[in-house]
Structure formats: C-alpha cells, structure tokens
Amino acid sequence: MQSDIIIIGGGLIGCSIAIELAKGGLKVSVFDRGQLMKEASWAAAGMLAPQSELNAITPMFLLCQKSLQLYKGFVSKLQEFTGLDPCYRNEGFLQLAFEETAKALDKNMAWQIDAGLRVEKLTSSQLKKLSPTVSNKVASAYYLPDEHQVDNRKLAECILTMAEMVGVKFYLGAQVTEICIEQNKVVGIVANGERYYSAKVVNAAGSWASLFNLPKHFLPEVKPVRGQMIALKTEAGTLEHTLHFGSIYLVPRKDGKIIIGSTTEHVGYDKRVTPQGLEVLLSQAQKIVPKLASASFIEAWAGLRPATSDLLPVLGEHPQLPGLIFATGHYRNGILLTPITSSLITDFIVTGQTSEMLEDFSPSRFMLTAKAS
Ligand code: GLY
Numbered sequence: 001m002q003s004d005i006i007i008i009g010g011g012l013i014g015c016s017i018a019i020e021l022a023k024g025g026l027k028v029s030v031f032d033r034g035q036l037m038k039e040a041s042w043a044a045a046g047m048l049a050p051q052s053e054l055n056a057i058t059p060m061f062l063l064c065q066k067s068l069q070l071y072k073g074f075v076s077k078l079q080e081f082t083g084l085d086p087c088y089r090n091e092g093f094l095q096l097a098f099e100e101t102a103k104a105l106d107k108n109m110a111w112q113i114d115a116g117l118r119v120e121k122l123t124s125s126q127l128k129k130l131s132p133t134v135s136n137k138v139a140s141a142y143y144l145p146d147e148h149q150v151d152n153r154k155l156a157e158c159i160l161t162m163a164e165m166v167g168v169k170f171y172l173g174a175q176v177t178e179i180c181i182e183q184n185k186v187v188g189i190v191a192n193g194e195r196y197y198s199a200k201v202v203n204a205a206g207s208w209a210s211l212f213n214l215p216k217h218f219l220p221e222v223k224p225v226r227g228q229m230i231a232l233k234t235e236a237g238t239l240e241h242t243l244h245f246g247s248i249y250l251v252p253r254k255d256g257k258i259i260i261g262s263t264t265e266h267v268g269y270d271k272r273v274t275p276q277g278l279e280v281l282l283s284q285a286q287k288i289v290p291k292l293a294s295a296s297f298i299e300a301w302a303g304l305r306p307a308t309s310d311l312l313p314v315l316g317e318h319p320q321l322p323g324l325i326f327a328t329g330h331y332r333n334g335i336l337l338t339p340i341t342s343s344l345i346t347d348f349i350v351t352g353q354t355s356e357m358l359e360d361f362s363p364s365r366f367m368l369t370a371k372a373s
Pocket of ligand 1 (some may be wrong): 053332
C-alpha cells in the first residue's frame, strides 16, 4: 500500500497534520496503535496557557504564544467545515496563592510583568467579583487575560470529522514496529506485520515515539509522564475562569463540568488512577473552591505526557534519515501547540523549507553521528 505521507499517531497533532496535507491533495494514512484521540489528546484539560506553563521568554514560550495566536482561526475553520463547536474560551486565567506560597507567586508574576505580558494584580474584592466561589483565604491573586482554554475532547471530535471529510485514511489497532530504511532513506513502515510504503513518515506517536526498531541514537527518547485528573459536575457558572495555584488547576467548561489536574509522575506506561493522586487533587480543589465539597463526581482518569530529556518538543526532519519527520514530545503543551505544529510541519513537508521557529526543536539535538545500518 503506497501513501504520499504516513503519520504514526492518531492524536490531535498527527491528525491535524494529516488534515492539512490531505487538503492539499496528498494521500495521507494515519496509523494508531489503539483508537484515535484516546491518549494525551483525550486526557488533557485543554489549557492554552503559555504564561502558566512556562517560566521565561524562551523559544518554547514564543512557539506556544504563536500557537495561541493561531488558535481562534484554527478552531473557527474547523467549526465552519464540520459544524461542530470545540468550545474555545477566552475568559482568562486566575493565578492564586495562599499565604504560604504568595511570595513565590508574586515572583513568578514579576518576570511576566517585566516581559510586558498582560498580568493584573487583583485585590480581594476584585477577586471576589471576578470569581465569587474562590476561597476567602486566598492571599495573592492575578488575572491573566491572555490565557485561554478549549474542550480538547470536543476539539478531537471536530478534527476527526474534518479528517474524514478530507479523505485521510485511518488504520486503527495498527502497531507500528518498524520504520523501514533503505540506503539511508525512509521507505515506509511495518504495522501489524504488514509493510506500507511512503517516502515520508511523520512520527507523531507521543509517549510511544521512541519504541520503534531504529537504533536508539536514531530516535530521540520520549518518555511518559503520568498526570491524574478528575471531573466534577457543578452548577453552570460556578467558575468562569481557569484557576491555577501551585501545580493544581481547575478548568471550567460551560456546562458546569470542572476538570481538576494534575499530578506529574514518572511511572512509565502506567495509566492507573491512585488514591494518593485523587486525594491531592480533591483536597486542593476544595481548598481553593470550598463549594466543590458538595459537587458530583463524574470521572477520574490518567494520561501520559510525552516528555523528551529537555522537556521540549521534537519537530522536524531527522538529520541523517531524510523522510523521517518528528512531531512529538509536546509534554505539557500538546493541545496548545497543535496549530503551530501542524502548520510548520505541513509547510516543511510541502515546501522542503524549515522555518526558523523550528530550529530550537530539531531532532538533531539528540542525535549521534553514527549511520543507519
Ligand atoms: N498542561 C497541563 C498538564 O500537563 O498537566
């Protein structure tokens, strides 16, 4: 079976690249080891929040910021084509701290203010007005108007609908075991024991991106980092803004559902939800919004964030294996980085030109100089 492009990984990143390429008339096949959109894309909370996730103006921050700027157009186009609403929200975030961590929060906000990012210090009465259900014990509060959110599961539905509309071919339950190389060039893959041909293979396999047959020094190492999550049902309007305090966040959906995240655990491919994880999330959530003590429990789950050793994504072509292109390792920012990743990787595949924005994320930073055998 011959495709113009093979994409390994049917999450938001893989499928959005597939859409762009298929729209341009290319024959695109997406292989997923399980079901589409059921790993990090599904497990996330959908925060679009460079200021909350990063702590300096770095190339990564700029990449995230650029992607955030693209988001509105990205979701509008999807909505226009599919008729589905991915529930993009731009109410902004509240960064909160109790007495014991107030100084740390002030310091964290200071670099953002120095860098000219929009951050507003709130008095307690301003906080009460903006978010009446937040605890009276909050000692420090800031409003970040430029941090947004999207319902990642709804976005996934939109993207899958769109992918079908533009003719992307999907192979599900397709375990890719081999990326085939001949004369130092990519020629295809082996999935479930069968060979599929393409001169271009995009590795968008998230936490599974380094589990193929190439020698280790030909693949950047991507490891899973577990995040446990909980969803509660409250009355619509209980929260309007995403709340962020320490490592915990509460992301409100329009219908009253509140997503609480998350733990950061190095436990391999273990997606269990644990009493300890749940306890941390629930106790912190109730501390910041006491009313949540009487909310209804909907579900709990865990996802695996794909992390490289420097916690930066791997984007671009392998320096020694033309045709092997990486779009993985997005760690905590996969939902946020979907539009920019799909745009830059598609441009590279179509034009052969690498954008300057990709330079700091090249796979070459992980490669040794050995040649493929
Ligand atoms: N971006 C949120 C998280 O990774 O927990």
